[in-house]
Amino acid sequence: MATTPQQLNASTESLPLQDRVAIVTGSSRGIGRQLALHLSSLGAKLVINYSSSNSSPADSLAADINAGSLPPRAIVVRADISDQAQVQSLFDSAERAFDSPVHILVNTAGVLDSTYPSVANTTIESFDHVFAVNAREYWYYWASLQKRGGGGRIILFSSSQVAALRPGFAAYTAAKAAVEAMTKILAKELKGTGITANCVAPGPIATELFFGGRTEEQVKKIIDESPLGRLGETKDVAPLVGFLASDAGEWVNGQIIRINGGYV
Numbered sequence: 533m534a535t536t537p538q539q540l541n542a543s544t545e546s547l548p549l550q551d552r553v554a555i556v557t558g559s560s561r562g563i564g565r566q567l568a569l570h571l572s573s574l575g576a577k578l579v580i581n582y583s584s585s586n587s588s589p590a591d592s593l594a595a596d597i598n599a600g601s602l603p604p605r606a607i608v609v610r611a612d613i614s615d616q617a618q619v620q621s622l623f624d625s626a627e628r629a630f631d632s633p634v635h636i637l638v639n640t641a642g643v644l645d646s647t648y649p650s651v652a653n654t655t656i657e658s659f660d661h662v663f664a665v666n667a668r669e670y671w672y673y674w675a676s677l678q679k680r681g682g683g684g685r686i687i688l689f690s691s692s693q694v695a696a697l698r699p700g701f702a703a704y705t706a707a708k709a710a711v712e713a714m715t716k717i718l719a720k721e722l723k724g725t726g727i728t729a730n731c732v733a734p735g736p737i738a739t740e741l742f743f744g745g746r747t748e749e750q751v752k753k754i755i756d757e758s759p760l761g762r763l764g765e766t767k768d769v770a771p772l773v774g775f776l777a778s779d780a781g782e783w784v785n786g787q788i789i790r791i792n793g794g795y796v
């Protein structure tokens with residue numbers, strides 16, 4: 533039997549994130565892309581973000597989400613999240629496009645030095661870049677969201693490396709450890725706003741970031757060490773983020789959630 537418009541309305545109205553505006557940074561590829569698709573399936577309006585000169589992956593994701601939907605439910609904003617002015621314009625573009633404050637911020641954009649330098653071999657340039665993208669930008673986001681009030685969700689990304697502490701990841705792990713510390717303090721400082729702040733810390737997930745600079749042998753070793761005998765996939769992370777973003781996730785606040793199939 534065909535679905536009537538009333539039935540369609542009834543089903544879309546009950547979606548947990550119906551029409552809430554969500555920014556997912558670093559969502560042209562990898563984990564962020566899957567999160568954008570998942571939040572969209574839960575009813576959110578999406579801001580897809582990336583920073584490089586290649587707009588194709590982000591544009592094609594937006595086209596997928598917007599297929600058959602008018603007005604559009606996803607926009608694409610190119611912005612380097614380590615740059616304050618570009619972060620501000622990311623929020624401004626979101627509010628202008630959807631005529632609504634941002635309700636959900638998921639910060640997946642992140643970088644790793646794929647030469648995996650030891651502490652002694654980490655250059656200042658590499659250290660500064662890794663910190664600028666993975667850790668420094670959060671301050672701007674928080675300031676922007678706090679002004680708005682009225683509830684909301686901040687979901688930041690760390691890494692299970694903070695628990696594993698493997699050689700070759702020092703600056704990256706230190707930057708993610710900073711994010712974890714700030715998340716816990718942020719959740720307390722947001723008292724009274726109704727906004728929660730949590731940190732998701734995956735283990736190995738099959739994305740460009742993970743495969744960069746690794747040999748097949750190294751990848752195989754990680755799979756062998758994993759209790760579930762495989763790498764994580766981006767879809768393994770999405771349901772957790774969907775829950776944290778929802779009203780039902782409210783009581784999880786100020787937490788670091790490691791999601792790695794038991795690898796760490």
Ligand SMILES: NC(=O)c1ccc[n+]([C@@H]2O[C@H](COP(=O)([O-])OP(=O)(O)OC[C@H]3O[C@@H](n4cnc5c(N)ncnc54)[C@H](OP(=O)(O)O)[C@@H]3O)[C@@H](O)[C@H]2O)c1
Pocket residue numbers: 557558559560561562563564581582583584585586611612613614639640641642643665689690691692733734735736737738739740741742
């Ligand atoms: N994959 C893993 O095994 C793993 C494990 C633990 C934690 N994580 C964390 O999970 C998050 C997502 O990782 P991923 O594996 O999905 O990475 P990815 O596949 O390399 O994707 C990174 C995304 O971030 C964007 N990006 C990079 N620098 C940016 C910047 N300065 N401003 C805005 N966007 C930027 C990239 O687009 P452009 O290149 O166009 O800018 C891309 O969309 C990261 O925070 C990472 O540290 C990943």
